Amino acid sequence: MAITKVKSLKGEITVPGDKSISHRGVMFGAISEGITELTGFLDGADCRSTISCFKAMGIDITQEHDHVVIHGKGLKGLSAPSKMLDVGNSGTTTRLISGILAGQKFISSLNGDESIQKRPMGRIITPLTSMGAHIKSIKDNGCAPLEIGGAPLHAIHYDSPVASAQVKSCVLLAGLYADGVTSVTEPVISRNHTELMLKGFGADIKSEGLTASIVGGPRLIGQKITVPGDISSAAYFIVAGLICENADLLIKNVNTNPTRAGIIQVAKNMGGNIELLNERIVSGEPVADIHVSSSDLHGCEISGEIIPTLIDELPVIAVMAACASGTTTIKDAAELKVKESDRIATVTENLNNMGADITPTDDGMIIMGGESLHGTTIKTYKDHRIAMSFAIAGLVADGETSFDDEGCCVISYPNFFDTLKALS
Known part of the structure; x- marks a missing residue:
């Protein structure tokens, strides 16, 4: 792929x-x-x-x-x-x-x-x-x-x-x-x-x-x-819609439970064009359609109580930060080290290989946005969220972005690349 x-x-x-x-x-x-x-x-x-x-x-x-x-x-x-x-x-x-x-x-x-x-x-x-x-x-x-x-x-x-x-x-x-x-x-x-x-x-x-x-x-x-759509899966397309040129996406039927939906607040904090439409309750969970479009993003600090609401989305948020102007600092996210991979290390390695300016810390990372990204071979470490996050980075990178193992996406989003291909 x-x-x-x-x-x-x-x-x-x-x-x-x-x-x-x-x-x-x-x-x-x-x-x-x-x-x-x-x-x-x-x-x-x-x-x-x-x-x-x-x-x-x-x-x-x-x-x-x-x-x-x-x-x-x-x-x-x-x-x-x-x-x-x-x-x-x-x-x-x-x-x-x-x-x-x-x-x-x-x-x-x-x-x-x-x-x-x-x-x-x-x-x-x-x-x-x-x-x-x-x-x-x-x-x-x-x-x-x-x-x-x-x-x-x-x-x-x-x-x-x-x-x-x-x-x-x-x-x-x-x-x-x-x-x-x-x-x-x-x-x-x-x-x-x-x-x-x-x-x-x-x-x-x-x-x-x-x-x-x-x-x-x-x-x-x-x-x-x-069961509503998974906001952790929607996150890749939220970021894609914000960082790509001439983008306008509607992601329908997404779980927007506030204990999970921190990425929506972060996107707004970074200046993203994002809105919730048709908000409703389905089987006890809040659900909405999410509309995103191309945005001029700027860096922000992501820390404290919001971290548990977006812990799985931090890899793709880091990609978004690399495409924003200014500095984004992620703190209080040491939990990233004990996911399917050490996501502080794997995000840092792959973003650096794409030309981004990113520094790992004990509990997160510091990303200096605005550097042009270029394609590379992504080391997924068999982590589905790393593979999908860097597929989104590939949409804005010069050249070709490939993967050592894109098959790991089957863990949470078996048809991810089909959806991406249909949009682009």
Whole structure:
């Protein structure tokens, strides 16, 4: 796959279903009573890993493209898998399913690909152990593979040192199987899809300020859920519409949950022409159509409470910053180091190779915008967000931009390059 500079970028698109909601729909449907039906499901490798894990525990799940039907067996209806659960490349699957597995009477184990085996799981091992769970890193290195389950749980209040929806969700899901009220307090609010969706399934769950709490032992009932488009997938086209010449894009049906939509605020702060149209609520989540057009962008500081709302979008935001005038400083984003790749390092390496002026820091990067970009071979490190971010950079770079492995996009956006080609 090779990308070349475009003269214009115009059109109307939809993006794949929200990955976070798709994962949770399968998980919560599996431990609910009755049928859960998901429309708009993200048919990507990560979400297929979640389906595979629950099938291995006796849940009947059928899928036709973006339509998934889960025949739930209730909170205690899972069966012991006959072999190690394979979570693939999915950190969401790994951490959320661990909360569910911690409450089972059987012991199970899970593992994933090379990337998952390097990602920190101590952040869930600590709170789950405090709840009385049996959970251990089989290699004793704080990473997968993990062994989980077989012990009764009790409620705790957990002060999480990181603002992570995966950690918060893991503890709340374990709380379904614990006595009493389990709560999690974060330093900054992270995405709240778990809280919104579990409430819809019938859980006694509430959020007050930085704390989310859940009452153990609910009866969850299957739901019909329409999954909106994923703003993390829309982000690439938001940036493309802002940085390309003669661009005018409408991205329809996008989840604009404020705990996820920080990129919209950053685009506005940088002078971007961006507006939300047809705002509405779909299955409990705010949704809108996003209109963007070519813009004269300027640098800004991105730090503090907004970081958890755009952590997955920071690679493509860095591309946007390289195309803006002035300096953009990204701070408080050390979490980038423990994603599918060390995204501080991989973004810095690739932008430097394209001619940008970017300096890495311990918790982010400093980007001096305005330098002309030129094509190069992008080192993706098998990270889907790196591949897609630099495909967008290729739209404004002189020469040809190619990739050592564009196939990793299947993780979250299997048809990404088809969509890009249709617009350009």
